[in-house]
Amino acid sequence: MFRVNDNFLKLSAGYLFPEIARRVQAYAGAHPNLAPRIVRCGIGDVTEPLPKVAIDAMHRATDDLASRDRFHGYPPPTGYDFVRTAIADGDFRSRGCSIDDDEIFLSDGSKPDASAILEILGNGNTVAITDPVYPVYADTNVMAGNTGAAKAGGGYEGLVYLPCTVANDFSPALPATHADIIYLCSPNNPTGAVLDRAALTRWVDWAMARGSLIAFDAAYEAFVRDESIPHSIYEIDGARECAIEFRSFSKIGGFTGVRAGYTVVPKSLSGSASDGARVALHPLWHRRWATCSNGVSWPVQCAVAALYSAEGRAQTRALTDFYLENAAILARACSALGLHVHGATNSPYVWTSCPQGLGSWETFDLLLTEAQVVITPGAGFGRCGEGFIRISAFNSRANVEEVAKRLSVLGAARVVSR
Ligand code: MLT
Secondary structure, eight states, X not given: OOOOOGGGGGOOSSOHHHHHHHHXXXXXXXXXXXXXXXXXXXXXXXXXXXXXXXXXXXXXXXXXXXXXXXOOOSOOTXXXXXXXXXXXXXXXXXXXXXXOGGXXXXXSOHHHHHHHGGGSSOTTOOEEEEXXXXXXXXXXXXXXXXXXXXXXXXXXXXXXXXXXXXXXXXXXXXXXXXXXXXXXXXXOTTTOOOOOHHHHHHHHHHHHHHTOEEEEEOTTGGGOOOTTSXXXXXXXXXXXXXXXXXXXXXXXXXXXXXXXXXXXXXXTOEEXXXXXXXXXXXXXXXXXXXXXXXXXXXXXXXXXXXXXXXXXXXXXXHHXXXXXXXXXXXXXXXXXXXXXXXXXXXXXXXXXXXXXXXXXXHHHHHIIIIIOEEOEEGGGGOXXXXXXXEEEOOSOHHXXXXXXHHTHHHHHHHHHHO
């Protein structure tokens, strides 16, 4: 009989966001009169229309497909040159980062890229992740066989966990033990914390000294407003030799449904083969794309390029400003209730303490049943997430203002629990 991938059997729970959706659906089914009141601030899914430049570009590109002269078939698997140039110029060279066009690999999003990258990394790497963490980094490594079994109290054997707590301002300390690969995310999902230049420099120096790889997730860089915070790890000397970077158009361009992102793999980055030979990662990643993908569709690539025009820049800035203002409204509401608020600046996520005496799933239940508001319980991101909830600012202004009012049930819960 054929064999399945046993590693999947190690996964301790379903993926976080479908699990939340299942609970919300069950509640809505049991309370049909309250179901229309439900406001979703759980998964970070955008609500606002795409920037006009992207819509216009997609319309034009669709017309191209209706014309024999302007027709486009298979795209280059790693992206059209004009798109890669726009990205390398707009996101890197304009910030003084030396990134070549052919180091940009366009894809359908950073989540698939974070998973696919494991195909070109060897078995047996020791992997370090933060706690709390975007669950994709942990789960994909479980699926790839880079961990042992699930632990009784949460987490997996074999993964190195780097606690991010109030005490360290949600900035992970360097690992005390060896790690071959470390996932860093800034601005962070879920905590909203940012890694400053000094912290990123420490990580790059650490990775360079050990021959380790940093998988840097910058999916939320467009929300950085503090000029001193790096948008890319390539703003740090040495990063070209030790880091790859994931980027996404989901939040900057509202592309969660359109699907586009990219990964930067510098040509100067190399790892070790099992015989000890040094092997560059870039050709492996290129080979992976050439074999496993037919790239991103013409209309979507045209929309991506449009985001880098002057008009596109202004429109994406307005979109991210809008969500940041939502975050500020939600953060003020939480603070007014006496909760300890983190994130929310340089980030679309509000990471706030639970009411005293309530766990994060209890807070989730309370908000769902008493206020019909969906948030994400911190425990879903790891053990150190317990005691916190994440509120997503991706919503309409009307919904955010409504949620800000309904959060008052948390104030009542806090008083009751004292
Ligand atoms: C989140 O809510 O954490 C993200 O939107 C989920 C994702 O990007 O996969």
